[in-house]
Amino acid sequence: MLRTSIDQGPAPTIYLAGEMDLDCAETLREAVTEAARGAQMVSLDFAKVEFIDSSGTGIFVRLCLDLKSQGTPLVARNLSPAVRGVFDMLRVQDLVGDEVFPG
Amino acid sequence: MPDQTADSPASLQVYRYKAGASRVEAVIGVLEPGLPQEDLVAHAAESIERDTFMCYAVSQAGDFVADEICFVPQGDRCDILSIRTNGWQRHHGDHRRSLVEILNNLAAAVACGKLRILDRDELATETEEGSEVLHFSINETADLQTARDAVDVVLLEAGLDDISRQRTILCISEAVTNMLLHGGGHGTVTLRRLGDRLRMVVADHGPGLNFLNWIAPPTKGGQASMGYGYKIILDYLDAVGLNSGPSGTTLLLDRMTD
Secondary structure, three states, rough: EEEEEEEEEOOEEEEEEEEEEEHHHHHHHHHHHHHHHOOOOOOEEEEEEEOHHHHHHHHHHEEEEEEHHHOOEEEEEOHHHHHHHHHOOOOHHHOOOOHOOOO | OOOOOOOOOOEEEEEEEOOOOOOOEEEEOOOOOOOOOHHHHHHHHHHHHOOOOOEEEEEOOOOOOOEEEEEEEEEEEEEEEEOOOOOOOOOOOOOOOHHHHHHHHHHHHHHOOOOEOOOOHHHHHHHOOEEEEEEEEOOOOOHHHHHHHHHHHHHHHHHOOHHHHHHHHHHHHHHHHHHHHHOOOOEEEEEEEEEEEEEEEEEEOOOOOOOOOOOOOOOOOOOOOOOHHHHHHHHHEEEEEEEEEOOOEEEEEEEEEE
16 A cells, blocks of 8 residues: 655655556546646655565556656656666666656 | 558467377367368478477468467477467557567467476366365455465465565466456465475466457556466476466466475
């Protein structure tokens, strides 16, 4: 199960915790939609994500591409080892662009 | 130019030839009425005799159209993988893998021995081997976490290292996700302990592999499937068995414990 908490502001951060799989689609989309309202950009903090699979990754990729097309860039920060391993394997950076992973 | 709106599914068909037989039989999919039996038998026999993997691109229009036919010798028999995309290509801007990539992955895995295509008899035997450790149903997406947690307990008890455990859990998640998205949405997971391995049997009663149902966005939150499930499973497990047909799909996922 994925839990989210939002630190609002002009550049809000959504803190993610738990597991990202097919079950997280609605939770994540709702949180990002809420945070993106009137925002210049949205950050996702993956530090407390303990598990992610290709569906969880696909949902993230889709959100990145959707927000980019709406003019509100999404960036990913503090990838946990579990997330980094799967993102590397699935070449997520190639799919969404280097700018999603600053630093 | 192929018609990308055609409703004929992109598919993987698997036929099997046993040395000395006069025909090939279908193991996944169906035997086409126009199947060039004599040609297939001749190529399969040659593949067995030379113990060589052979692959042909097939482009001519006609009753039997395949993008690729691969002959994979396995001792005294030969598995024949017929890959058809029916014109389905990656859509412009689509982040998912192309069907050709996915299907070729499966063919390569059979060729290198990682993936075994099981007929009904083999499936019946192999799903009964060893002793049952766990058995539970899958009915909704929330069951994904339940499945991962339950399997992880057994993997821990078996003394698997962290990397092997994490990779196995990821594969269970991918297999159960496939069941939820493409396998009718319901099924079972059974964990069995064999002498040198743990075997996870992931079974559904869906329509079988056909890849057409993979193309449409399946979830409210958008397209979740990236087409990587089988790749992850084949890369990260020690051995995989697959049976698929109109009455369902069963995956046997083996993790060595020695």
